[in-house]
Amino acid sequence: MTGEERRNEILHTILSAKAPVSGSALAKKYHVSRQAIVQDIALLRAADYDIVATTKGYLIGQTPACSRVFHVCHSDEQIEDELNTIVDIGGKVRDVFVDHKTYGVLRADLIAGSRREVSLFMNKMMCGQASPLKNLTSGIHYHTVWADKEETLDEIEKELREKGYLTESSKSPTSNV
Secondary structure: OHHHHHHHHHHHHHHHHOOOOOHHHHHHHHHHHHHHHHHHHHHHOOOOEEEEEEEEEEOOOOOOOOOEEEEEEEEHHHHHHHHHHHHOOEEEEEEEEEEEOOOOEEEEEEEEEOOOHHHHHHHHHHOOOOOHHHHHOOEEEEEEEEEHHHHHHHHHHHHHHHOOOOOOOOOOOOOOO
């Protein structure tokens, strides 16, 4: 496992945990030293992930008051506008996921809550470091969005619908957050 793969796994572990995750537990799980975990956490923070260290372990800061899954579809050229629409209204894009017919639900953490974080994500995409997950399902994908209140999520939904990004879905995979 590369360092980058380990950091992605660490991030996923912290995001999906119901309680803080200790550095010792992470070190044991990934077969590295506690110091390697501290360095990984520092690199994740440098990549703008809001990871908080507590006396009981690591957790993601600013736990959302509410969340909603949006079912969307758009072109590659519209990715940045879609994400900026969400963050400009006050949402934080937790993830992107697709419901693939063969592989099931495939999910990637985004954790984008500002135009800067959206820009960093877009730069990775443009540098060829990744291909949009939505391309596996003809543009159809989902985002789990966090917000401070339901009204913010309602406003995001309205704007996504007006821009033609929101789709109606009879079946929606459940978000794990």
